[in-house]
Amino acid sequence: MRLTPARTALGAFALVALLSIVRAVSGAGDLTSSGAVSAALGLAVPIAMAGLGGLWSERAGVVNIGLEGMMVLGTWGAGWAGYQWGPWTGLVAALAFGAAGGLLHAIATVLFNVDHIVSGVAINILAVGATQFLSGAFFAGQPGGSTKQSPTVGDIGSVGLPFVDVPLGRLEGKHWLLVSDLAGVLRGLLTDLSWITLIAVVLFPLTFFVLWRTAFGLRLRACGESPVAAESLGVNVYRMKLVAVVISGGLAGLGGASLALAASNFYQEGQTGGRGYIGLAAMIFGNWRPGGLAGGAALFGFADALQLRGGQAVHALLLLVAILLALLAVWQLRRRRAVRGLVSLGCAGGMLAVYLLTDSVPSQLTGSVPYVTTLLVLALASQRLRMPAADGMPYRRGEDG
Amino acid sequence: MKPALDVRRVALTALAPALALLIALGVSAVALVASGHSPLATMQQMLGYAALPRTQVLIINTASYYYLAAVAVAIGFRMNLFNIGVDGQYRLAALLAAAAGGAVHLPRPLHLLLIVTVAVAVGGMWAAIAGLLKAYRGVSEVISTIMLNAISTALIAYLLTPGRLAVATQGSNNIGTPPIPASGQVPGIDLIPGAGTPVFGFVVVSVLVGVAYAVLLDRTRFGFDLRATGRSAPAAVASGVNVKKMVVVAMLLSGGCAGLVGMPQLLGASYSYSLDFPTGIGFTGIAIALLGRNHPVGIALGALLWSFLDQSSQILDLEGVPKEVVTIMQGSTVLSVVVAYELVRRYSQVLERRRVGAALSGGEPACA
Numbered sequence: 001m002r003l004t005p006a007r008t009a010l011g012a013f014a015l016v017a018l019l020s021i022v023r024a025v026s027g028a029g030d031l032t033s034s035g036a037v038s039a040a041l042g043l044a045v046p047i048a049m050a051g052l053g054g055l056w057s058e059r060a061g062v063v064n065i066g067l068e069g070m071m072v073l074g075t076w077g078a079g080w081a082g083y084q085w086g087p088w089t090g091l092v093a094a095l096a097f098g099a100a101g102g103l104l105h106a107i108a109t110v111l112f113n114v115d116h117i118v119s120g121v122a123i124n125i126l127a128v129g130a131t132q133f134l135s136g137a138f139f140a141g142q143p144g145g146s147t148k149q150s151p152t153v154g155d156i157g158s159v160g161l162p163f164v165d166v167p168l169g170r171l172e173g174k175h176w177l178l179v180s181d182l183a184g185v186l187r188g189l190l191t192d193l194s195w196i197t198l199i200a201v202v203l204f205p206l207t208f209f210v211l212w213r214t215a216f217g218l219r220l221r222a223c224g225e226s227p228v229a230a231e232s233l234g235v236n237v238y239r240m241k242l243v244a245v246v247i248s249g250g251l252a253g254l255g256g257a258s259l260a261l262a263a264s265n266f267y268q269e270g271q272t273g274g275r276g277y278i279g280l281a282a283m284i285f286g287n288w289r290p291g292g293l294a295g296g297a298a299l300f301g302f303a304d305a306l307q308l309r310g311g312q313a314v315h316a317l318l319l320l321v322a323i324l325l326a327l328l329a330v331w332q333l334r335r336r337r338a339v340r341g342l343v344s345l346g347c348a349g350g351m352l353a354v355y356l357l358t359d360s361v362p363s364q365l366t367g368s369v370p371y372v373t374t375l376l377v378l379a380l381a382s383q384r385l386r387m388p389a390a391d392g393m394p395y396r397r398g399e400d401g
Numbered sequence: 402m403k404p405a406l407d408v409r410r411v412a413l414t415a416l417a418p419a420l421a422l423l424i425a426l427g428v429s430a431v432a433l434v435a436s437g438h439s440p441l442a443t444m445q446q447m448l449g450y451a452a453l454p455r456t457q458v459l460i461i462n463t464a465s466y467y468y469l470a471a472v473a474v475a476i477g478f479r480m481n482l483f484n485i486g487v488d489g490q491y492r493l494a495a496l497l498a499a500a501a502g503g504a505v506h507l508p509r510p511l512h513l514l515l516i517v518t519v520a521v522a523v524g525g526m527w528a529a530i531a532g533l534l535k536a537y538r539g540v541s542e543v544i545s546t547i548m549l550n551a552i553s554t555a556l557i558a559y560l561l562t563p564g565r566l567a568v569a570t571q572g573s574n575n576i577g578t579p580p581i582p583a584s585g586q587v588p589g590i591d592l593i594p595g596a597g598t599p600v601f602g603f604v605v606v607s608v609l610v611g612v613a614y615a616v617l618l619d620r621t622r623f624g625f626d627l628r629a630t631g632r633s634a635p636a637a638v639a640s641g642v643n644v645k646k647m648v649v650v651a652m653l654l655s656g657g658c659a660g661l662v663g664m665p666q667l668l669g670a671s672y673s674y675s676l677d678f679p680t681g682i683g684f685t686g687i688a689i690a691l692l693g694r695n696h697p698v699g700i701a702l703g704a705l706l707w708s709f710l711d712q713s714s715q716i717l718d719l720e721g722v723p724k725e726v727v728t729i730m731q732g733s734t735v736l737s738v739v740v741a742y743e744l745v746r747r748y749s750q751v752l753e754r755r756r757v758g759a760a761l762s763g764g765e766p767a768c769a
Binding site for chain 1: 432436483485534538539540541543544545547548549551552554555556558559562684687688691723725726727728729731732733735736739740743744
């Protein structure tokens with residue numbers, strides 16, 4: 001089934017309707033509040049940027065587990081340049097630092113044929129070591145800085161659609177079924193957006209256009225599917241891969257910038273918290289496609305935001321997951337996949353039972369909801385994931401794969 | 402085979418690690434000079450510190466669990482499975498094993514057996530989730546083990562609260578599982594004279610696991626099948642291997658080995674799983690497995706080197722040298738090892754071509 005704009009809009013509306021019903025049943029108002037939606041968007045951006053970085057690299061056939069390290073470099077660059085020359089310079093520096101990490105990965109994997117995982121793991125270690133080292137040299141002794149933190153960076157500013165905040169806010173306050181929920185979601189998505197969020201959102205259609213609608217993109221993806229065939233058609237595979245991995249690093253660095261400049265306003269050690277790995281997971285979840293990746297990142301961001309807003313919202317999320325699993329079961333049963341359908345139905349029943357028998361999710365466990373959900377979705381949905389055929393394979397010019 | 406060629410091959414084999422060490426030392430020296438410290442003096446301090454018996458005990462102790470973590474990762478690698486989840490597996494296993502060990506009183510061999518069995522079973526089963534998902538639902542083990550790591554972190558936070566598995570530790574605001582009684586502790590071995598502290602007794606198990614790994618993978622039919630599946634799944638299927646079963650079994654073995662990672666520390670020093678139990682060993686294990694090129698002896702050397710670097714960072718801190726230099730050294734070692742092997746491989750290919758060329762031109766002229 002192809003995703004047309006009409007279908008996408010219909011799907012989004014159905015999701016809001018479902019959320020609205022769950023909110024009304026559970027009484028967890030935070031589920032569709034503009035605050036939760038806006039927090040979800042902010043939390044999804046770093047994951048989405050790391051995932052987009054992974055997409056560029058893996059589409060060109062280079063597995064990039066070093067995204068985490070490139071993101072770390074990005075956060076440091078944003079803090080270092082940001083506190084001296086302002087947040088926009090910080091953004092550029094984050095891009096450059098991430099790209100430098102990407103260049104190292106590219107040189108190791110493309111020119112020296114180092115195993116992609118080895119190089120990525122090494123970059124993750126190196127990035128942490130290098131940033132700790134540099135923090136000691138540059139931040140310690142500065143006002144507001146320490147060996148673990150940069151001085152404060154100015155606000156990068158936010159942007160929103162004019163004239164909609166007040167009416168949407170008024171509608172949201174009415175608590176009408178569906179109407180107020182829609183208003184809350186729209187208000188969260190359209191007002192008070194960080195500039196970095198806006199840039200991140202624009203990068204998705206841009207990536208799709210470049211990779212799937214231009215000759216450059218076709219060549220780049222050819223390097224990921226069959227470098228030997230690409231070579232025979234005159235594509236400079238080395239150069240393509242180098243460019244793709246450098247862009248990948250830059251995007252991961254941008255994800256780091258969103259943490260250092262939008263989510264907070266300084267660099268801090270350990271700020272990435274494994275989001276590079278989660279971004280990689282979101283990309284695999286999204287089947288190496290920008291649209292799927294955006295969905296995966298949104299899922300992580302939404303669950304993360306609800307978790308930050310307390311146990312009641314996460315408890316309501318259990319009901320939502322139960323309903324989604326039940327819908328999946330119906331779909332599978334109608335397609336005469338009896339065993340899968342029954343398993344899904346069983347999971348849905350289990351979720352519902354947990355929802356009905358408990359009052360709230362223990363605070364320590366709320367953080368695991370996005371991960372459990374991802375595992376469930378991947379395990380129960382039909383597996384049609386296909387990675388680029390030559391992803392992670394070594395390639396040397398003139399040697400038949 | 403001619404003896405002359407053997408000498409050359411030995412030289413080439415030794416060349417790669419030597420080259421790697423040189424590259425890593427070079428990168429570290431640059432970092433040291435940039436921060437205004439003398440590389441030579443720093444190296445001397447590190448080596449001098451490592452010569453102390455007390456440091457050597459610490460190095461062996463740390464290496465004992467690094468080794469287990471790296472073997473757990475390497476089992477996966479041999480079958481082309483990337484088990485990033487060793488970290489979550491060992492932490493969950495150590496917590497539940499500590500809780501089980503602290504809850505009962507048994508005669509020593511039984512008590513130890515119980516703790517280690519729980520650890521291996523928990524680690525194995527946690528990893529088997531990823532194995533089953535991979536084999537029967539096609540879920541990439543990379544993504545599922547990352548998710549399982551995050552889930553185990555949450556699960557541990559949930560279980561390690563007073564009223565569930567934890568009690569308050571006396572004299573501090575730390576909490577942990579009830580301490581394991583003496584019958585469940587592993588006595589240390591006085592391996593290094595003059596150190597004052599013994600080496601973890603569990604180091605014996607680490608060595609045994611290494612031997613078992615070597616025998617299982619390189620000397621048994623099962624190991625052959627596992628490696629064959631890793632090299633080429635279709636070829637393995639053609640020779641009658643059940644690939645799905647292999648995936649699950651490999652993850653079980655890897656996770657079982659990961660379950661042991663927390664044991665040297667738990668049974669040799671802390672006797673309780675508390676909030677400050679070491680974390681992140683699983684990720685170190687990945688780096689060491691890569692460093693040792695999945696070879697049982699190579700991994701042992703890698704674990705010792707890594708743990709030497711870790712320990713010597715302590716002295717650097719005291720001497721005013723930024724101890725992050727050590728992390729840079731570790732990262733550049735991993736990268737330079739593989740770069741060095743690739744360079745040596747290309748160089749030996751060139752040598753081989755030249756040798757063949759010389760042999761051909763020296764004998765009968767080849768057909769035009």
